[in-house]
Amino acid sequence: MRPDVPFSTPPRRGLRIGVAGAGLLGRLMAWTLSRQGHQVSVFDPAPQAMPAHDGHGAAGFTAAGMLSPLAELDTAEPEVAHRGWQSIAHWQAIADELGSRCTQRPHFARNGSLLVAHGSDLGAARRVLQRLEASSTAHAQVQLHALSAERLTQLEPALHGSGGPLHAWWLPGEAHIDTVATMQALHDDAEGVRWHWAQPVQDVAPGQLWLGNPGQTQPLSFDLVCDLRGTGARSATPVRGVRGEVVWLHAPGLTLQRPVRLLHPRHRVYIVPRPGERVLIGASELESEDRSPMSLRSAVELMAAAHSILPELAEARILRLDTNLRPALPDHRPEVHTEPGLLRINGLYRHGWLLAPALIDDALQSLQLGRLPT
Ligand SMILES: Cc1cc2nc3c(=O)[nH]c(=O)nc-3n(C[C@H](O)[C@H](O)[C@H](O)COP(=O)(O)OP(=O)(O)OC[C@H]3O[C@@H](n4cnc5c(N)ncnc54)[C@H](O)[C@@H]3O)c2cc1C
Structure with missing residues (x-):
């Protein structure tokens, strides 16, 4: 999965990026890309940034936030543990950075x-x-x-x-x-990101994103579209x-x-x-x-x-x-799909917090968009 990108390749900057989904992956992605100098717009059906805890909305808020590469080996493959150790190092660095910039460190x-x-x-x-x-x-x-x-x-x-x-x-x-505090901090600290609440994304294609607005015939155009809709991505993947x-x-x-x-x-x-x-x-x-x-x-x-x-x-x-x-996903493994103009990550199942930073870091490298803090 690790991309073959020369180490010295400078990250691309100033891209217009559309993100479908403001859950765990969407927020971590938006926060990271905004810090790399991209123009990021995020679309989500939720009415606002913080959850109602009503069974709807992002699973990321409900998660217990255990980062357990070893205990999860009872049901997961060793690759999950390997990614998990990488993610723990990223979360440590992300929490420190959020702490230095937000009123409270998650x-x-x-x-x-x-x-x-x-x-x-x-x-x-x-x-x-x-x-x-x-x-x-x-x-x-x-x-x-x-x-x-x-x-x-x-x-x-x-x-x-x-x-x-x-x-x-x-x-x-x-x-x-602390999953709720981290989700909030990633949102609050994502400078310049445009959050579009109550805006479900109907469909995605490379560089294009269709909103669920009645009568909308033209898609919104971006340099890159990230499909991070979790269970809302059924039109694209068998989740x-x-x-x-x-x-x-x-x-x-x-x-x-x-x-x-x-x-x-x-x-x-x-x-x-x-x-x-x-x-x-x-x-x-x-x-x-x-x-x-x-x-x-x-x-x-x-x-x-x-x-x-x-x-x-x-x-x-x-x-x-x-x-x-x-x-x-049917095989309970995460899916990371990249093609020009499109990135899709899904199927994080019971390991979203354990896997998200490592998977996003890989995807960013393969798209020459920089790295996550570590
Ligand atoms: C009870 C429970 C406990 C868990 N405990 C842990 C744990 O301890 N450790 C761990 O690592 N993981 C845990 N998880 C798993 C983790 O929460 C998920 O794997 C993770 O949240 C998946 O991230 P995601 O961004 O793909 O999806 P989500 O966090 O669900 O985000 C998806 C986002 O997409 C949005 N969306 C949906 N449809 C659309 C649409 N049409 N257009 C635009 N946006 C849309 C949603 O509103 C949501 O904001 C747990 C999950 C649950 C439910």
Whole structure:
């Protein structure tokens, strides 16, 4: 996938670029291109830049923001882990840059993550760990550090009070990011970008973009069009939505430094800390394009599983039950398509935050449009 561009080729500047989609990919792309001196226009059906959390809009806002190249090897290929490590380096640099220019640096932390299992589930947990170790490659080396109860208490005192003894493994190097704050900062810091809200893009072609306005017969013309519409790009690619649900909690006094995943035969739940004493419990994965509110079953299962490892959550307050669709292609791999005048990226599925910077960086290089910060 890496392009064959001479290292010294200077990036092109001053292009007119149309971006379809103001989700995760669209915002990261617009922010990057605007900094390279291009004239960027972004079109999205959302009424405004910040989400309503109503099941519609960008999946990027709903995402938990786990950047877990190793833990994801349970279901993903080693290439995802390889791209994931590259993306983590980019996110670190992007968060620092946003922090130096915006009023608040979006929260990004690289404290590793924890896998935990109740004693009764050790067999199932071991099978997951074996799969992770079997996926280990030169680019994606899996280092699982089994933790003693004492070491676990040192790392995450909050896990000490769980109902019974927890088995735990530490995955160093993994990270997490505040998705909502980062999406907002990418928008606010994208100087000169023209954001066109309530403007769905009907179709795209090299250098051309059709809006959904009734009666519009002529496309808008650009030097480059980026099709980053996620599940909205069905006219161009066989994308489908895979439903996911997350619970937002306010948990005063709870301190958690890193994401925690429960290895359980049925309930694969993770808990991700967010600034402001909030935590996010995620995520269901349902083969459905239903955007309606969360089901009782999902709410009960997610919260009961999270409570089983963090009993302190009992008094937490439920802030929001959020749902959205992950954009997935039939093979569950991301697609990056470039041709003169057109770039399309889609199918980021459950790894959008883990993959977006690495994929965009590659695409920019192949189009001679510069690089992402690293
Ligand atoms: C519950 C849940 C949890 C997740 N957790 C994680 C996680 O922990 N880590 C991780 O790496 N990933 C996670 N993801 C995945 C990640 O959110 C997605 O892979 C990522 O958001 C995809 O980025 P995107 O820009 O392609 O799509 P989106 O972020 O969905 O953005 C697509 C944009 O296109 C717009 N659009 C739609 N139709 C049109 C149209 N006709 N014209 C113009 N614009 C249009 C939409 O309004 C939207 O703004 C999670 C996803 C979900 C749902």
